[in-house]
Amino acid sequence: MAxxxxxxxxxxxRQRLAGAGIADAAFDSRLLVEHFSGTTRTDAISSPDRIVxxxxxxxxxxxxxxxxxxxxRILGYRDFYGMRLSLSAETLEPRPDTETLVDAVLPFVHExxxxxxxxxxxxxxxxxxxIALALVTQEPLAVAIGVDVSDDALATAAANAGQLGVSARFSAKKSDWFAEIHGLHHLIVSNPPYISSSEIENLQNEVRNFDPRRALxxxxxxxxxxxxxxxxxxxxxEKDGLVGLEIGHDQRRDVTGIFEQAGYHLFAQYKDLGGNDRVLVFRR
Incomplete structure (x- = not known):
């Protein structure tokens, strides 16, 4: 039927997804129908007979x-910190727990x-x-460099900056960590790959099969x-600058030890929405 x-x-x-065992069948089906039909939740309530x-x-x-x-992934975007960000094959979906990192360092950015x-x-x-785009959209005097080794990811980040109107304050740069980076920064942030290689095969199918392995x-x-x-x-x-990191729920002690050995002290730590250790902030 057309x-x-x-x-x-x-x-x-909803029935198709529920019948296939999809956990959030009602939510996912609504997102997909609304996206591809160009309708809204209000339309579903006020105009259920509208022809699609x-x-x-x-x-x-x-x-x-x-x-x-x-x-x-099907929709091609994910909302994060009030922004709608396009996704691509070599980018992770930004997830709500990562907003904890933005919340942790944003006061320092403002100050x-x-x-x-x-x-x-x-x-x-x-x-x-x-992360970078959330910070520069929240602070008009902030500028950011987004580093990645993936050309696909860099193009996606640059396009997202354009959509948000902050291209003048965000630049995407290809670099293997610090290899091509110059100059001093007040804040270094990262949500790095933190799954051990042997654990990747045990992840949920949606993560293992669709998230880029290099980012995991x-x-x-x-x-x-x-x-x-x-x-x-x-x-x-910069002197008195901060390093803010997302971590795995069981990595607080190990990551703290790594940074203490490198001459840093733990400045602050934060838990995510589920009460798990999620963000560490370090200062030299």
Whole structure:
């Protein structure tokens, strides 16, 4: 059938996903139908008899979801810190727990900008640009460099900056950690790969099969990126600057030890929405 009423299509989509065992069938089906039909939640309530012509596109999207593809990969975007960020094959989906890192360092960004007239931020492994873009959209005097080794990710981050109107204050730079980075920054932030190589095969299918492995794999013990950051950050950090990091829920002690050995002290620590250790902030 080429066309169906909106209310009927929503019920059909929910039933298809629920029948396939999708945990958030009602939510995911609504997102997919609204996205591909150009309708809203209000339309579903006020105009359930509205005829939708994009049935084939919606069925194809449901097929992808049933095959295990995450709903936001199908949509092509994810909302983060009030921003709508485009995704691509080599970017992680920015997740709500990472907003904890933004919340942790944003007061420092505001204070530095007020005192210095600028706050220079370096975001290592920027992906979609989520962390850096959240900070520069919240602080008009902040400027950021988003670093990644993936051309795909860098293009996505730059496009997101353009959509948000902050391209003048965000630059995407290809670099293997600090290899191509010059100058000093007030703040270095990162949500690095922190899953140990052997654990990746045990992750949920949606993560293992659709998130870029390079953005997940933190080496044999999941700590290699932290060693890289700890060993190189001092050469790129202003006096009294901070390093803010997302960590795995069981990595607080190990990551703290790595940075203490490199001459840092733990400045602050934060838990995520689930009460797990999630963010560490260090100062030399």
């Amino acid at each position: 066309e169906r009423p909106l209310g009927e299509l929503l019920r059909h989509a 012509g994009q049935v084939a596109e919606i069925e194809a999207a449901l097929d992808r979801r049933i095959a295990g593809e995450p709903v936001h 530095t900008a007020a005192r210095e007239g600028i706050c220079r931020i370096l975001d290592l492994g920027t992906g979609t640009g989520a 794999d933190g080496g044999p013990d999941g700590l290699e990126p932290y060693r890289m950051i700890a060993s190189g950050a001092a050469r790129h950090l």
